[in-house]
Amino acid sequence: MSSRLSEAYKTRPVHLHHRHLDITSLQELPDSHAWSQVDEYSAAAGGLRRGDSFVSENVPVIDLHDPNVLQLIGHACKTWGVFQVINHGIPTSLLDKTESTSRNLFSLPIEQKLKASRSPDGISGYGFATISSFFSKLMWSEGFTIAGSPLDHFRQLWPQDYANHCDVIEEYDKEMKKLAGRMMWLMLDSLGITKRDVKWAGPKGKFEDACSAALRLNYYPACPDPDRAMGLAAHTDSTLLTILYQNSTSGLQVLKEGNGWVTVPPIPGGLVVIIGDLLHMMSNGSYTSVLHRAVVNRSKDRLSIACLYGPPTSVQISPFPKLVDPSHPPLYRPITWHEYLGTKAKHFNEALSSVRICSPDDSNFNDDFVCFPRKKA
Numbered sequence: 001m002s003s004r005l006s007e008a009y010k011t012r013p014v015h016l017h018h019r020h021l022d023i024t025s026l027q028e029l030p031d032s033h034a035w036s037q038v039d040e041y042s043a044a045a046g047g048l049r050r051g052d053s054f055v056s057e058n059v060p061v062i063d064l065h066d067p068n069v070l071q072l073i074g075h076a077c078k079t080w081g082v083f084q085v086i087n088h089g090i091p092t093s094l095l096d097k098t099e100s101t102s103r104n105l106f107s108l109p110i111e112q113k114l115k116a117s118r119s120p121d122g123i124s125g126y127g128f129a130t131i132s133s134f135f136s137k138l139m140w141s142e143g144f145t146i147a148g149s150p151l152d153h154f155r156q157l158w159p160q161d162y163a164n165h166c167d168v169i170e171e172y173d174k175e176m177k178k179l180a181g182r183m184m185w186l187m188l189d190s191l192g193i194t195k196r197d198v199k200w201a202g203p204k205g206k207f208e209d210a211c212s213a214a215l216r217l218n219y220y221p222a223c224p225d226p227d228r229a230m231g232l233a234a235h236t237d238s239t240l241l242t243i244l245y246q247n248s249t250s251g252l253q254v255l256k257e258g259n260g261w262v263t264v265p266p267i268p269g270g271l272v273v274i275i276g277d278l279l280h281m282m283s284n285g286s287y288t289s290v291l292h293r294a295v296v297n298r299s300k301d302r303l304s305i306a307c308l309y310g311p312p313t314s315v316q317i318s319p320f321p322k323l324v325d326p327s328h329p330p331l332y333r334p335i336t337w338h339e340y341l342g343t344k345a346k347h348f349n350e351a352l353s354s355v356r357i358c359s360p361d362d363s364n365f366n367d368d369f370v371c372f373p374r375k376k377a
């Protein structure tokens with residue numbers, strides 16, 4: 001796995017002043033984890049509050065063998081910014097093995113997990129999501145990020161049998177990167193972008209070896225008071241795209257205009273594809289980087305594995321010239337992934353609008369501020 005991504009936080013360390021608490025055995029929600037605002041954004045998007053039931057639209061499920069796959073993907077990217085894929089070619093056995101390694105990791109004693117903690121200027125290791133620093137309350141989840149080789153951290157976690165767990169994670173990373181490269185072309189194709197338009201897609205034009213990815217293992221224990229807790233706060237991903245495996249417990253929700261928060265139900269063997277901020281910029285705003293979050297529940301724990309896929313960290317990302325003309329001026333200034341991760345660590349959900357080109361007569365200019373007002377828990 002590439003370790004270039006690990007450089008991104010060296011100049012902008014993310015200090016988290018939270019104490020680690022073993023939340024798995026708690027019978028009550030401690031004040032440190034009690035959120036007063038769990039339904040932010042919902043009213044603005046025209047939806048109901050958590051717990052209210054109403055019929056809403058469903059996140060598209062796309063069969064990658066469907067003859068209309070390009071149109072289906074293009075439509076999903078524009079209207080939802082998220083979809084699920086089936087017939088993607090990733091063997092169920094690999095998904096099962098990776099889930100089993102992740103479960104094994106999170107079931108280790110807290111002292112053991114803390115031996116593999118993420119450092120403030122690092123990306124890899126056990127610890128809170130980087131966005132935790134924006135909230136006064138803690139999230140009801142544990143996480144482990146892997147960028148580059150997992151070997152050093154896994155040796156700390158499993159001194160005896162780290163090798164097998166490393167093999168599983170490395171195989172998963174390799175397969176996910178291949179699928180992400182394939183998804184990239186399906187999404188770009190449906191925008192009319194060809195290999196000639198993407199100079200950094202690597203020698204074979206398949207994004208392989210050119211792109212970086214980080215894996216984030218997320219674990220959400222069952223929660224004694226789920227309505228006042230937050231598994232992972234609403235955010236967009238700072239990626240080109242994210243491929244998410246979720247086990248059979250639901251919890252992922254996306255914000256959809258006119259519907260509010262919509263649950264992405266787990267489907268056997270399915271994988272969720274989430275458009276990130278960089279693809280939003282490259283498409284000049286036509287593909288939506290969707291605001292999403294993870295909620296928790298009282299009876300079941302939940303596990304998800306995100307492959308956060310981005311371009312080579314020092315390539316300038318900007319709207320494709322093909323998608324720009326006098327009536328569609330570029331909406332974003334060029335930025336590298338490295339710089340954008342730093343911007344996200346500083347501005348969180350306002351990062352995207354901070355990269356937006358300011359034009360006084362652009363009536364949409366303030367849209368991002370309207371959609372993503374920064375909220376404290």
Ligand SMILES: C=C1C[C@]23C[C@@]1(O)CC[C@H]2[C@@]12CCC[C@@](C)(C(=O)O1)[C@H]2[C@@H]3C(=O)O
Pocket residue numbers: 005123129130131132145214216235236237238239306308341344
């Ligand atoms: C490459 C990355 C994207 C990410 C920050 C990270 O350095 C590694 C973890 C990623 C993650 C996963 C959970 C949500 C998120 C917002 C976070 O805090 O850590 C994302 C970050 C992101 O997309 O900005």
Ligand SMILES: O=C(O)CCC(=O)C(=O)O
Pocket residue numbers: 216218232237242244246251252253292293294303304306
């Ligand atoms: O656990 C989930 O469903 C969401 C995880 C996520 O959004 C992330 O890791 O970026």
Ligand SMILES: [Fe+2]
Pocket residue numbers: 235236237242292
């Ligand atoms: Fe995410």
